[in-house]
Amino acid sequence: MQGTPKAVLAAALLLWGGAVAAQSPPDVILSNGKIFTADDARPYVQALAVRGERIVATGTTADINRLAGPRTRRIDLHGRTVVPGFNDAHDHLPHGTPAGRHFGFPAAPLLPGPSPAQVLDTLAKLARQTPPGTWLQGDIGLVVLLDPQFRRAALDRVVPEHPVMLKPPWGHGNILNTKALQVLGISKTAPDPVGGRYERLPGTQQLSGLLSEYADWNARRELNATLPDAGWVRLLQQYSAEALALGITSVQDMAGDMVPDQTLRVVQAARLPLRLRIIPLPMTTTRGIRYGEWANVGRHLTPLVRVSGRKYILDATPLEGGALMRRPYPGRPGWYGRLNFPVDTVRQMLRTALVSTEPLMLHISGDSTAKLVLTLMSELADDATWRRKRVRFEHGDGVAADLQPRARALGIVVVQNPSHFINPALVNAPPVPLPLNPAFRSLITAGVPFALGSDGPMNPFLNIMFATTLADPKEALTREQAVRAYTAGSAYAEFAEQNKGTLAPDKLADLVVLSQDIFTVPTPALPATVSELTMIGGKVVYEAKVIGKR
Structure with missing residues (x-):
């Protein structure tokens, strides 16, 4: 029992120190804005204050500005919209591939994709332009993916010396030529992996070149590992x-x-x-x-x-x-x-x-x-x-x-x-x-x-x-x-x-200042929105231009 007074005193000092720290000025204040908090209890505020990596206060511009100290960075949003950082x-990840040549058909309809003739013509041109052995990876759609005649035999006739991998943008299904199968160590009669399938030529165990599900993803991983x-x-x-x-x-x-x-x-x-x-x-x-x-x-x-x-x-x-x-x-x-x-x-x-x-x-x-x-x-x-x-x-x-x-x-x-x-x-x-x-x-x-x-x-x-x-x-x-x-x-x-996920006191200060009000702009204008300032854990990690600094 003799240690109790000391313990109480230590606890009191700890609490007092925490209260002093809590009263120290914020590092950053964003004010005079339209801040969407994503918090159902208080969806919009005008201002918020950040100390360290967390938000310490939200509210009106007048209330939050009173918290500022001489070293506080004060950002006047001038009505700009702020939202929590997108998650x-x-x-x-990563997007894309660093291997060989990638080709797409941006003018083709997204889901049907290019025609078989378009794909073969493009492959033929790329084969003439690139050394044998260079990977050729392309985007296809349903027209090619579901065509039973468009398989490795059709590809081999056009690009026998270049490994080819063709896949749709939604990531299910992959067509390889014989060279690609050889490079990846997949035999022409390979057994199916659990969760995946190799399409077979009718009446045989020979692979047609279409890989589905885990057979497809295993092949991609084998390529990426090289x-x-x-x-x-x-x-x-x-x-x-x-x-x-x-x-x-x-x-x-x-x-x-x-x-x-x-x-x-x-x-x-x-x-x-x-x-x-x-x-x-x-x-x-x-x-x-x-x-x-x-x-x-x-x-x-x-x-x-x-x-x-x-x-x-x-x-x-x-x-x-x-x-x-x-x-x-x-x-x-x-x-x-x-x-x-x-x-x-x-x-x-x-x-x-x-x-x-x-x-x-x-x-x-x-x-x-x-x-x-x-x-x-x-x-x-x-x-x-x-x-x-x-x-x-x-x-x-x-x-x-x-x-x-x-x-x-x-x-x-x-x-x-x-x-x-x-x-x-x-x-x-x-x-x-x-x-x-x-x-x-x-x-x-x-x-x-x-x-x-x-x-x-x-x-x-x-x-x-x-x-x-x-x-x-x-x-x-x-x-x-x-x-x-x-x-x-x-x-x-x-x-x-x-x-x-929300902009509220004690939450991490992950937020974005937007170039336009995404809640009111016309629908076609939405995709042109960008960040003017992105903050993660209270640190500005991206700033298109210095905004509202005073």
């Missing part, structure tokens, strides 16, 4: 510079394109100034999933980079007919799509998630896949247990109205990607019939946690335009809903809502 909840780190570092740094100029302060990377050691080397060498969450996406072999390939990787690589979670891809997409649906695909009687893994494997993924500290992300497009997983979850544990796990449905296109109550009860977090559902009226394109109607606003209305990620064009303002102009007006988001999903929703999706 891209679903991307695949490329020098320096090229990937350059692409990652280029992404970061573009992201900061767009106000992206956090990104969640579905890390499957490189082996773990290569991913870590590249990320550490890139020294990115934004927050990066690496989400491991284990690849497979003919024997099973490589569950342990990320097992010995630390969770925190740098103060801004962490490794967390596991992602598995359970089905493909409705575009090429790979998402597992409850009804047959239009024009394909008896075809419902397919699961990438046996049901028992999916059940084991869920069992592992129940005892693991790693959050689980599942790529789920089809409504039958969604129903299956919700059913399995309900069989394995009670709703409250699952809610603590926050299992994510990446895309979640198939979480139809009848499934939404169970999704909410189980705490499913849906991460949706607006660029997957561009309203054809925006781009003067004919409508593309799909076997499902994507859920956006109905999920929010149903109380299902909802986030946005790019998984395509990285521009958040372009994606906000897509999300607010969906072909089904009942599903279109308001602009405030879209920004909340891109900030607060994405933070919740990574268990980070206590630290970021």
